[in-house]
Amino acid sequence: MSELFEIDNLQIQARKEDGTPIPIVKGVSFDVKAGQVVALIGESGSGKSTISLATMAYCRPGLEFPGGEVRLHGKDVLSMAPLDQRALRGNNVAYLAQSAAATFNPAITIGEQVTEAAVLHGVLTQEEANKRAVALYHALELPEPERLGRRYPHQVSGGQLQRLMAAMALVSGPDLLVLDEPTTALDVTTQIEVLKAFKKVIQQEGSAAIYVTHDLAVVAQIADHIVVLYSGEIQEQGSADLIINHAKHPYTKRLMAAVKPTPTAGMGEAMDEQHERDVANIEVKNMTAGYGRVVNGKPEITVLRDINVKVKNSHVVGIIGESGCGKSTLARVMAGLLPAAKGEVILDGKKLAPDMKNRSQEELQKVQFVYQMADTALNPRQLVGEILGRPIEFYRGIKGKARREKVAELLRLVELPVEFEGRYPSELSGGQKQRVNLARSLAANPEVMLCDEVTSALDSIVSSNVIKLLKKLRDQTGVSFVFISHDLSTVGSFADEIVVLYAGRVVEQGPVDEVLAPPYHPYTRLLISSVPELRIGWLEDTMQKREMAVGIARGVEITDTGCPFFNRCPIAIDGVCDVDVVPVREPSKDHFIACHRTMDEIAEVEAAPQQVLHGFERAEPEGDKAARAH
Amino acid sequence: MTDVTQSTQAESDQEQTIYDELPDAPPKKKLKLSWTGKLGVAIVAFWVIMAVIGPWVAPFHEADIIADDSYLPPGSVTEGEGTHWVGSDYLERDIWSRILWGARMTVGISFVATLLAYMIGVTAGIAAAVKGGWIDMMLSRANDAILSLPTIMLGLLIVVALGSSIPILIATAAVIYASSVYRIARALGQDIMVMDYVESAQARGERIWWIIFREVLPNAVMPLATDFGLRLVFVVLFISSLSFLGLGIQPPAADWGSMVRQNLEGLQYGSLAPVWPALAIASFTIAINLIVDDISAKSGGDLARKMI
Numbered sequence: 001m002s003e004l005f006e007i008d009n010l011q012i013q014a015r016k017e018d019g020t021p022i023p024i025v026k027g028v029s030f031d032v033k034a035g036q037v038v039a040l041i042g043e044s045g046s047g048k049s050t051i052s053l054a055t056m057a058y059c060r061p062g063l064e065f066p067g068g069e070v071r072l073h074g075k076d077v078l079s080m081a082p083l084d085q086r087a088l089r090g091n092n093v094a095y096l097a098q099s100a101a102a103t104f105n106p107a108i109t110i111g112e113q114v115t116e117a118a119v120l121h122g123v124l125t126q127e128e129a130n131k132r133a134v135a136l137y138h139a140l141e142l143p144e145p146e147r148l149g150r151r152y153p154h155q156v157s158g159g160q161l162q163r164l165m166a167a168m169a170l171v172s173g174p175d176l177l178v179l180d181e182p183t184t185a186l187d188v189t190t191q192i193e194v195l196k197a198f199k200k201v202i203q204q205e206g207s208a209a210i211y212v213t214h215d216l217a218v219v220a221q222i223a224d225h226i227v228v229l230y231s232g233e234i235q236e237q238g239s240a241d242l243i244i245n246h247a248k249h250p251y252t253k254r255l256m257a258a259v260k261p262t263p264t265a266g267m268g269e270a271m272d273e274q275h276e277r278d279v280a281n282i283e284v285k286n287m288t289a290g291y292g293r294v295v296n297g298k299p300e301i302t303v304l305r306d307i308n309v310k311v312k313n314s315h316v317v318g319i320i321g322e323s324g325c326g327k328s329t330l331a332r333v334m335a336g337l338l339p340a341a342k343g344e345v346i347l348d349g350k351k352l353a354p355d356m357k358n359r360s361q362e363e364l365q366k367v368q369f370v371y372q373m374a375d376t377a378l379n380p381r382q383l384v385g386e387i388l389g390r391p392i393e394f395y396r397g398i399k400g401k402a403r404r405e406k407v408a409e410l411l412r413l414v415e416l417p418v419e420f421e422g423r424y425p426s427e428l429s430g431g432q433k434q435r436v437n438l439a440r441s442l443a444a445n446p447e448v449m450l451c452d453e454v455t456s457a458l459d460s461i462v463s464s465n466v467i468k469l470l471k472k473l474r475d476q477t478g479v480s481f482v483f484i485s486h487d488l489s490t491v492g493s494f495a496d497e498i499v500v501l502y503a504g505r506v507v508e509q510g511p512v513d514e515v516l517a518p519p520y521h522p523y524t525r526l527l528i529s530s531v532p533e534l535r536i537g538w539l540e541d542t543m544q545k546r547e548m549a550v551g552i553a554r555g556v557e558i559t560d561t562g563c564p565f566f567n568r569c570p571i572a573i574d575g576v577c578d579v580d581v582v583p584v585r586e587p588s589k590d591h592f593i594a595c596h597r598t599m600d601e602i603a604e605v606e607a608a609p610q611q612v613l614h615g616f617e618r619a620e621p622e623g624d625k626a627a628r629a630h
Numbered sequence: 631m632t633d634v635t636q637s638t639q640a641e642s643d644q645e646q647t648i649y650d651e652l653p654d655a656p657p658k659k660k661l662k663l664s665w666t667g668k669l670g671v672a673i674v675a676f677w678v679i680m681a682v683i684g685p686w687v688a689p690f691h692e693a694d695i696i697a698d699d700s701y702l703p704p705g706s707v708t709e710g711e712g713t714h715w716v717g718s719d720y721l722e723r724d725i726w727s728r729i730l731w732g733a734r735m736t737v738g739i740s741f742v743a744t745l746l747a748y749m750i751g752v753t754a755g756i757a758a759a760v761k762g763g764w765i766d767m768m769l770s771r772a773n774d775a776i777l778s779l780p781t782i783m784l785g786l787l788i789v790v791a792l793g794s795s796i797p798i799l800i801a802t803a804a805v806i807y808a809s810s811v812y813r814i815a816r817a818l819g820q821d822i823m824v825m826d827y828v829e830s831a832q833a834r835g836e837r838i839w840w841i842i843f844r845e846v847l848p849n850a851v852m853p854l855a856t857d858f859g860l861r862l863v864f865v866v867l868f869i870s871s872l873s874f875l876g877l878g879i880q881p882p883a884a885d886w887g888s889m890v891r892q893n894l895e896g897l898q899y900g901s902l903a904p905v906w907p908a909l910a911i912a913s914f915t916i917a918i919n920l921i922v923d924d925i926s927a928k929s930g931g932d933l934a935r936k937m938i
Binding site: 394 | 834
C-alpha cells in the first residue's frame with residue numbers, strides 16, 4: 001500500500017477491577033495520505049485523544065491494545081520493540097499537546113526546547129537544528145525569528161507559544177504531525193492567527209497531519225478528510241467537502257448544530273420590553289481595579305479603568321473581550337473577591353463594601369459568583385448533596401429533611417437526577433459538574449449571578465446544553481446574570497446587553513442588537529469577523545479583510561494615554577488616537593462606542609471595506625490630516 | 631435511531647435523548663494494594679497485634695533470667711522450660727520473648743508520639759496556612775528554630791535535662807517531629823487555600839473552623855496519612871537510637887533499640903543476638919514504607935511531589 005499512515009481496526013480497552021474489559025475505542029480504521037490533513041472530530045469521551053496517542057503506539061496507563069494495527073509506511077508500530085517505538089516518537093511522528101503553556105519548561109530558552117528533540121534523536125546537529133528552527137519561525141510568522149530562540153516561554157504571548165509548539169514538532173521533519181485540540185483554549189482572534197500559521201506551515205512542509213478537535217468550524221478550515229467519532233466508533237468519514245456540505249449522519253448534524261453562529265443582531269432572545277423594570281440591580285460606578293498596593297486610588301498594576309456597568313433586574317449582561325482584558329476581574333470586584341481601588345459597587349441602590357469580608361451575610365447571599373472551572377470550584381471531598389445543601393442551610397437555616405428536599409429541587413432544576421446527591425464531583429462528567437456548580441450558586445437564592453466563562457472549558461455540545469439551561473434559569477428564576485465569555489456568539493445568543501472590554505476599558509456597550517449591528521467599534525468588528533464559520537475557505541476569505549491584517553498580527557499593548565486599541569486598529573489616526581482622550585459616542589439610546597472616529601466615518605468603513613483601506617492607511621500624514629479635518 | 635448511549639441524565643429536551651453528552655469522568659478508583667503492599671500490611675498488623683498481646687503469647691517474661699547460658703544459639707532448649715527460638719541474650723534471657731514484649735514499647739510509644747506530633751503539627755500548620763499574616767510568621771519562625779537543631783542532639787539534651795521516663799520520651803519525640811509535620815501541613819494547606827472551592831466558602835461567609843475542618847483538612851488527609859507512616863518510622867528509629875545510647879527505655883523493660891545495644895558485644899562471640907531486634911526494627915519500618923510507596927504510587931506523582 002502506498003498510504004503513509006494507516007489505522008486498521010484499532011481497538012483500545014480499559015479493565016474493570018474484576019478484569020472485565022471496557023472498550024474505549026471499538027475498531028476504528030482510517031488512513032492518512034502524504035500531505036493530507038485528517039481531522040478527528042467528536043466531543044470529550046469520544047476517544048479521539050486516545051486514538052491520536054495510539055499513532056505513537058502510546059496509551060495512557062491502564063489502557064491496552066487488544067487488537068488492530070497502526071501502520072506507518074506499512075510497518076505496524078504497535079508490535080514494535082519499545083526502543084524502536086521510542087525512536088519513532090518525536091522523530092517520525094510528532095505530537096502537539098493542547099496546552100502550550102504546560103508543554104514548555106519555563107526555565108529553558110525557547111530555542112533550546114524547540115531543537116531538543118531533533119538533536120536528541122541525532123537527526124540534526126545543534127547548528128542545523130537552530131537554522132531549521134529559524135526557518136520555521138519565519139514560516140509560522142513569529143516576530144523577530146532570528147532572536148526568538150533566546151527568549152524564555154513567558155516572554156511570548158499564548159498564541160505565539162502555541163505556534164512555537166508547532167515549530168518544536170516540525171524541527172525534525174516528521175512524517176506525521178498529530179495536533180490535539182491546539183486552538184481550543186485560545187481566544188477567537190488568537191485562534192485565527194494560530195490556524196493560519198498551522199495551515200501555511202503544513203502546506204509548506206508537505207507533512208501529513210491528524211488534527212483532533214471538537215469544533216467543526218475549525219475543521220472546515222484546515223482538514224482535507226474528516227472522521228466523525230462518537231463513543232469510540234466512527235460514525236461517518238469522508239472528504240471535508242462531503243462532511244461539511246453533505247453530512248448524512250445524524251450525529252454529524254448534531255455537531256453542526258452546535259457550531260457557533262456568526263454573531264448578528266437579533267440572534268438572541270433579548271428580554272421583552274414589558275418585563276423590564278428599570279431598576280439597576282447591581283451597578284459598578286467609575287471603578288478602577290488592579291493588583292498590588294494601591295496609591296491614590298491607583299493600583300500597582302491597573303487591570304480595569306473607569307468602568308461603568310449597570311445590570312438591570314432580571315437582565316443578562318454579557319461581558320466579552322480577549323483573555324487578559326479584565327473581564328474576570330470585573331466580576332471579582334462585584335463579588336468583593338477583589339476590592340476595587342476606586343469607585344463603587346451598588347446593589348439595589350445600596351453601596352457595598354469593596355471587600356467581601358466587610359459585607360453582610362445577606363449581601364453575600366444576593367451576589368453569587370460561578371467559577372469557570374467546575375473541577376476546582378467543587379470540593380472533591382464533599383458529596384453533591386453537601387455542596388448544595390450547605391448554602392441552603394447557611395443562608396436560610398433549612399436543615400434535615402427540608403434541606404434534602406431543597407437539594408432535590410435544585411438538582412431537578414439543573415436537570416440532574418436526584419440520586420446525584422450521593423455522588424462525589426469526580427464521579428460526574430464535565431457538563432454535569434458545571435450544572436452542580438451553577439446549582440450551588442442558585443442554592444443561595446441569589447439576585448445576581450456572576451458567571452465567569454462557565455462554558456469555556458466545555459466542548460460545543462455540552463456547552464450549548466449549559467447555555468440552554470442558563471436560559472431556562474433566567475426565565476424561571478428572574479435572577480440577573482453577568483455572563484462573562486470570550487465567545488461573542490454565546491454571549492449574543494443569551495445576553496440582553498453587551499459590554500465589550502479591551503485592555504481594561506469599555507470600548508463599546510449597549511443592548512445586544514445594537515452592539516451586534518453597525519456601527520461597530522473597530523474592536524467589536526474584529527471579534528465578530530474572527531468567529532469561524534462552517535464553510536470551507538472561510539479562513540482565506542477572512543484573512544483578506546483589512547481589520548484582520550492589522551488586528552490579528554499585533555498584540556495588546558496597554559497604554560496610559562489615548563485609545564488602547566490604537567496599535568491594532570485599521571482606522572486609527574496617528575497623533576490623535578494614541579494621544580487624546582477617547583470620546584464616547586452614543587449612536588443610539590444606551591449604546592455607547594468609545595472611538596475617535598465619528599459614527600459617520602465608521603459607517604463609511606463598513607459600507608466599503610476594501611476601498612477604504614487606502615484612504616485610512618496608517619502612518620500617512622496627509623491622510624491623517626485629511627481625516628482630522630473632517 | 632439505535633440507542634447508542636446509556637444516559638444517566640434525566641432529559642427534558644427531546645433531542646438530547648439521541649447522542650447524549652458522553653461521560654468523561656473516570657470510574658471510581660478503589661485503593662488496591664499490590665502484593666508488596668499486602669506484605670507490608672501483614673507485617674505491620676503482626677507487630678501491632680504483638681504490641682497488644684505480646685506479653686501473653688511470649689513464652690517467657692521479659693525479665694526472666696532463664697536460659698542455661700548467655701548468647702545461646704537459636705533453637706537451644708532449656709530443660710524443663712522450653713525452646714529459645716532465636717537464642718538467649720547477654721543476661722541469659724529469651725530474645726524472642728523480649729522482642730515480643732518490646733513491641734509494646736517500641737511500636738506503642740512511637741505510635742503515641744507520632745499521633746501527638748500530628749495533632750500539634752497539623753493544627754498549627756493548617757491554621758498558619760488559613761490565617762496567614764503574623765500568625766503564620768510567628769509559628770513558622772519558631773518551627774524553623776526547632777528544625778535547625780539536629781533531632782538526636784535535641785532529644786539527648788531534653789532527656790538528659792529532664793530525666794528518662796516514658797512520658798518524657800513521648801513528649802520529646804512529639805515536639806521534635808511536630809515541626810516537620812507542621813511544614814508539610816502548612817504547605818498542603820496553602821495549596822488547598824488557593825482552590826476555588828475554598829474561596830467560594832469564604833465568599834459565602836463561612837467561619838475559619840468550617841474552612842479548616844470541612845474544606846481544607848479533608849483534602850489534606852490522604853497525603854498526611856501517607857506521611858504519618860513515614861513519620862512513624864522516623865520516631866521508631868529515634869526512640870531506638872536514644873535507647874541504644876542508653877537514654878531511652880530503661881532496663882529491665884525490653885525495647886528493640888536497647889536490645890541491639892546491650893547485645894552488641896555478642897557479635898565478638900559469634901552470636902546473632904543483636905541482629906534479631908535489629909531485624910524487628912527493619913521489618914517494621916520497611917513494611918510501613920512498602921505500604922506508603924504503594925499508596926503514593928496509586929495516587930500518582932501529585933502526592934509524591936507534596937511529600938518532598
